[in-house]
Amino acid sequence: MKSFCGNNQLMTRHGGFSLVELLVTIAILVILSAVAVPGFQGMMASSSLRAATNDVVAALAQTRSLAIKEGGRVTMCKSANGTACATTGDWEQGWIIFVDSVRNSPWTNASVDTGETVSFYTQALQGNVVVRGNSGASQYVSYSADGLSRQLNGSSLAAATIRVCSTSSAIADNQRARDIAINSTGRVTVTTAASVTSACAAPS
Template sequence: MRIIFIYLSGVGYPQAPGGLRGVRRDRVKRFTAPMIDRPFTARITTFSRCGVDSARAPSILAAMKRQSGFNIIELMVAIAVFGVLLGVGIPGVESYIQNGRMTTQINSLSTALSHARSEAIKLNQRVVVCVSENGTSCDAVGTGNGWNKGWLVFVDRNANGVLNKGGSGVDDCAQGATTDCLLFQQKAFDGTNTLTPAVSVPDVLVYVGDGSVRCNTDSSLATLESCPNATTYFTLCDFRGAAHAKAVGISNTGRISSLDKQPNGSALTCP
């Protein structure tokens, strides 16, 4: 696109010395208008869209063509490097996420056990921690469900090992209540991680008023026994196996500890 400027000198418009600077003489045309008593000069010049004489346009276009981006070889090299970085980085990110998930899950069990012990001491009552798949009652003894299915923590006021709630409108946790108070419900873990109990804690464990723990080693809730240290722990595993397993142990006094091996010193095992 060209913009045409006409410079007039003539009637009432004195011409500056030298005329319009930069205008070629072959572009100046003189003519006499009949209706005007003196001749005037029309100077016509053209400018490019950006205000540059069109004679310089080819050199500008040539300079623009010399400014190129990536060629196909450089692009392929960049893609190859990016692919290598993804191959190295993605497994590390996946491992980081899986480790974080396992830490969260094993900490949820440790927190539940610590809370149960604290409530048993505060209330001087039995507090039961049992595996629960349905989230409303303890699983039957001997079902063999892993604790990754979920669990319940409740104050067992009638000491029968069963969650007996008072029904709608009843505050089971009120002071002086005679029904069982549900303290915490853990839902099943997401994913395929397994939380396996040792032989002393297959389904349930109970904290008593002094903070110590009792186990159901004979598969009968009517009687509870002391918990052997060597077989009172839980092992959390994922698809990576025993090399990445985590464990929580429980002492006779009810204290919780993190383990990287079995209490007897053997390596952790996964199902």
């Protein structure tokens, strides 16, 4: 807008924001960020949870398939280095799959023995995800040549569950965990665990 002042000089209003307009804009951005950021964090956490669950399910299927193909015992165990089974920590540190032709007492932990070769290695998971098994799957999951899940001593595996869980505060407790159950036939089912806190306790 143009106007004339008393001395007949032409005055022009310069473009830009006033201080009030700038403060209003900043306030709106702060409000939008407060609404959008938690939603984005929840989306990312859910994506990591879904990816990790798919990784574990795929690894179990791979282990079972290899056992049938090789006609012998194949084991999947926790592993941080890709060469040996870990006896501490949880599954999120990574895991290996190997043809387990030699199994020695005690039967509590799997091991890659002389002459055995690691077939597959999955590195540590990312995205605030923890993976914990109950007593039947805290250290390893093993399949025999007929595709049945077995303990290292040859006994049938009654029941085993591996829980994939997000520690993110952006996910509700009734959505933060997936339980992967393995029955004695080797069949795998995935369910959403109810009321799991961010501590992500192992399944019972």
